[in-house]
Amino acid sequence: QVQLVQSEAEVKKPGASLKVSCKASGYTFTDYYIHWVRQAPGQGLEWMGWINPNSGGTNYAQKFQGRVAMTRETSISTAYMELSRLRSDDTAVYYCARNRGPPYDSSGYYFDYWGQGTLVTVSS
Amino acid sequence: DIQMTQSPSTLSASVGDRVTITCRASQSISSWLAWYQQKPGKAPKLLIYKASTLESGVPSRFSGSGSGTEFTLTISSLQPDDFATYYCQQYNSYSRMYSFGQGTKLEIK
Numbered sequence: 547q548v549q550l551v552q553s554e555a556e557v558k559k560p561g562a563s564l565k566v567s568c569k570a571s572g573y574t575f576t577d578y579y580i581h582w583v584r585q586a587p588g589q590g591l592e593w594m595g596w597i598n599p600n601s602g603g604t605n606y607a608q609k610f611q612g613r614v615a616m617t618r619e620t621s622i623s624t625a626y627m628e629l630s631r632l633r634s635d636d637t638a639v640y641y642c643a644r645n646r647g648p649p650y651d652s653s654g655y656y657f658d659y660w661g662q663g664t665l666v667t668v669s670s
Numbered sequence: 671d672i673q674m675t676q677s678p679s680t681l682s683a684s685v686g687d688r689v690t691i692t693c694r695a696s697q698s699i700s701s702w703l704a705w706y707q708q709k710p711g712k713a714p715k716l717l718i719y720k721a722s723t724l725e726s727g728v729p730s731r732f733s734g735s736g737s738g739t740e741f742t743l744t745i746s747s748l749q750p751d752d753f754a755t756y757y758c759q760q761y762n763s764y765s766r767m768y769s770f771g772q773g774t775k776l777e778i779k
Contacts, residue, residue: 581768583770590757590770590771590772590773591706591708591714591757591759591770591773592770593759593767593768593769593770596766596768605765605766605767607671607767607769608671641713643713646716646719652720653719653720653723655702655704655719655761655763655768656704656716656719656720656759656761657704657706657714657716657759658716658725660713660714661713662713663713
């Protein structure tokens with residue numbers, strides 16, 4: 547069965563960097579894009595960007611460009627999201643999620659499997 | 671960026687009611703729209719994709735419609751398990767970017 551398992555919760559100081567991992571299993575890792583979505587406490591969902599695990603290509607939401615980097619390690623079926631220059635308003639649960647279908651499949655531009663979420667707290 | 675606006679933000683209803691949630695896009699997104707259900711402390715769950723296609727395993731009381739800029743999610747007869755927050759999500763085929771609506775919290779009346 548498809549699973550996305552994320553790294554544990556973290557506490558960071560303002561100005562620091564964060565790296566969250568997302569380990570995939572139960573499918574061919576390189577066949578489906580991985581996305582990162584965050585949710586601040588009591589707030590809605592915010593899409594951050596995607597990575598193509600096959601090519602390493604990425605696409606980031608404008609809000610995060612210059613501060614986020616999404617990478618992957620195909621040998622261990624793991625995607626990573628690194629966010630730098632953390633601020634208190636980066637406090638959120640960070641989710642990884644998988645595209646429902648392979649690239650350019652018309653039913654694929656949605657998120658069918660999600661990680662369990664990683665709580666990141668930014669506080670001095 | 672395409673902005674998604676959901677209405678209402680909060681909806682109070684009773685078991686057995688028929689409810690509709692609306693999502694409007696700031697520009698046409700064809701049928702590149704999905705609906706998710708999220709319960710507290712849990713990841714979102716995909717309900718509907720391509721505006722009107724029911725995800726496997728999702729009860730048939732959920733349905734979606736619309737295209738272009740206006741979309742709706744309808745629950746035909748509310749069940750106790752349906753009280754949750756619902757989000758729409760769009761895909762922009764030009765920029766290959768995504769975004770979510772701000773959410774609609776469905777509460778028990």
